[in-house]
Ligand SMILES: Nc1ncnc2c1ncn2[C@@H]1O[C@H](COP(=O)(O)OP(=O)(O)OP(=O)(O)O)[C@@H](O)[C@H]1O
């Protein structure tokens with residue numbers, strides 16, 4: 001049997017030390033992401049999986065993995081507690097991803113994704129979120145303030161643990177803007193945390209279709225609705241709004257102009273889980289590399305497309321991303 005470190009090196013490639021810290025990702029609700037692949041779940045019976053994989057997860061950790069795999073310099077921070085927290089830390093260390101995860105008393109989550117190949121469907125089951133104490137939140141805010149002082153981009157990803165108010169991201173964005181006004185903040189969350197966080201005007205938001213519908217309070221039934229929705233969010237002072245539409249690609253707005261990126265056809269899909277995180281990671285990495293925002297979104301879609309070809313979250317391959325990047329087009333729509 002392979003030891004953990006060998007397993008991860010086989011899965012992700014050799015550990016490379018890249019100093020510096022250009023991008024920080026924040027995961028307040030880190031998890032062990034377990035994926036089970038089976039033909040079909042036997043309800044009220046025993047299902048024997050064909051394959052089972054477990055990786056460190058939570059959306060910000062996935063974003064950090066995508067950036068790391070694309071050759072970027074990234075630090076993952078957030079909360080990781082209890083026995084699951086120990087394992088999360090050990091797993092991302094084995095991958096070679098730099099982290100400053102804060103140890104908390106309560107146990108981090110295990111999240112289960114069941115891929116049924118007969119129906120090509122994914123079912124996800126999440127443990128309850130851990131409880132965060134006030135002093136743990138205060139410590140994390142100090143870590144984020146310090147890391148933001150040294151980062152070009154900070155991404156805030158995923159749901160909130162228990163014990164924090166819906167304004168948690170609002171608070172983090174405010175303190176980062178004060179500590180480093182040059183730092184670009186990316187917000188990718190849902191529900192009230194997204195609505196509250198938007199008030200602090202992050203540089204970029206990446207809602208998916210469902211998150212955007214909840215934010216706007218009405219369904220997006222057409223392409224025109226999507227464009228109007230992106231415009232509306234830009235109107236709240238968000239410079240870059242990337243609306244991801246799953247197999248329909250991306251509609252994004254940057255400084256008042258709207259663009260669309262269609263997906264590549266003919267890509268063999270292994271799993272769609274983590275596509276949004278690979279998209280955010282690709283965008284962040286290209287912004288640091290080139291500073292060109294439209295090119296960065298195009299690169300993000302290449303990264304999301306590479307994620308489709310992997311069974312685990314945000315396990316993108318750089319050469320494949322570069323290849324997809326050559327074929328993906330951005331069209332300005334208005
Ligand atoms: N089935 C698919 N075919 C082609 N491209 C896809 C597909 N699913 C996702 N993508 C690509 O990935 C991007 C992000 O996917 P999606 O909108 O599902 O994000 P998400 O819901 O935030 O995902 P997650 O939360 O699992 O990370 C899409 O905009 C698209 O470019």
Ligand SMILES: [Mg+2]
Pocket residue numbers: 188208276277
């Ligand atoms: Mg998402």
